[in-house]
Amino acid sequence: MLDKIRTIRAARAKEAEARRRHDQGMNAAQEIALGTNSLGRPEQTKAVISLAFAKYRLDLTEEEAGKYLDAAFARYGLLSRMSGKEDDN
Numbered sequence: 001m002l003d004k005i006r007t008i009r010a011a012r013a014k015e016a017e018a019r020r021r022h023d024q025g026m027n028a029a030q031e032i033a034l035g036t037n038s039l040g041r042p043e044q045t046k047a048v049i050s051l052a053f054a055k056y057r058l059d060l061t062e063e064e065a066g067k068y069l070d071a072a073f074a075r076y077g078l079l080s081r082m083s084g085k086e087d088d089n
Contacts, residue, residue: 025060028052029068033076041083044069 028051032044039047048065052058060068070082 021058024056024058025052025064025068026071028055028058028060029065029072030075033069033072033078033081 029048032047045062045065048069049060052060073082
């Protein structure tokens with residue numbers, strides 16, 4: 001019985017950590033997506049990585065930062081800025 005409780009607690013802790021990581025990554029990406037229209041995609045990705053580390057001590061890979069950045073662009077309707085596409089306007 002005790003092992004079952006420990007297993008459930010460990011699963012909940014892992015889920016909470018994943019949720020926290022996602023929220024912090026998205027927060028960093030949203031700040032960059034909404035505030036840096038003049039940066040190119042590589043610079044925006046690096047900015048997400050830097051901001052996530054500076055604010056949350058969260059180490060992101062370039063792939064993760066790119067996914068968070070695309071999600072932030074999609075959330076705010078900035079679809080033309082996703083996946084390295086430049087805005088035509």
